[in-house]
Amino acid sequence: MIGKFIELIREDVRSVYERDPAARSTLEILLTYPGLQAIWGYRIAHWLWTHRMKLAGRMLSNLMRGLTGVEIHPGAKIGRRFFIDHGMGVVIGETTTIGSDVTLYHGVTLGGVSTEKGKRHPDIGDGVVIGAGAKVLGAIEVGEYSRVGANAVVVKPVPANSVVVGVPGQVVMRSKPHPVSPDLHHEQLPDTIGASLTAVMARMEKMERKLRALEMGQAAVLVNGNGNGNGLSNGELVPHAPEHGMWRGEDFMI
Secondary structure (H helix, E strand, O other): HHHHHHHHHHHHHHHHHHOOOOOOOHHHHHHHHHHHHHHHHHHHHHHHOOOOOHHHHHHHHHHHHHHHHHHEEOOEOOOOOOOEEEOOEEEEEOOEEEEEOOEEOOEEEOOOOOOOOOOOOOOOOOOEEEEEEEEEEEOOOOOOOOOOOOOOOOOOOOOOOOOOOOOOOEEEOOOOOOOOOOOOOOOOOOOHHHHHHHHHHHHHHHHHHHHHHHOOOOOHHHHHHOOOOOOOOOOOOOOOOOOOOOHHHHOOOO
16 A cells, blocks of 8 residues: 555656646655645545545544645545645545546535435546636536636536536537646636627627618618617617627726
């Protein structure tokens, strides 16, 4: 067991070098990364849990929670090279399963939505990245190599190679293959609701211009695209669709 545990520690240290550019030395990683320390404590607690020493496992888990701010139930099943970056406020429930090469950020909850015994926590596939503050709730599966955006609330299954954003989580299946390394590009999150609303507003503006031109008999407006831009009578205020991702301040009286 000791030899296997040491090998797991070495893998964990290598994974930190791969995923955190702030890591400068192995000694620094061993001493100052509470996310890793929590995982190592979990490994021992899980061994105790699976060898009929459940109370000892829970006590060790509770001790590590106080020391690191990370709560991992010893009954959870976690794969290799698991990394919790910043390691604070993370909660992982009893029946959670986590694959290999998974990355979690601070404030993540892998929780249940039922008081029934049995499976009630999520299954996280290989290579998944879950952003800060995200919540994955219930006995659902997050498919491999998916990315859950910061503060998303996921309550439905997520197919492999997807991105999840929003509350409740909106799933966008990638049109390109997943990256070889962990997908840490949290800035690349689709605005599903915003994009849909913008498209509807743009179509409505176009229809309003055409309708106004027909009503006034001004065929030139249809040809040249002249007009007041929103097809509404004076005094009516309706926001324009954003241009280049920016809304107009005058539409919101600011």
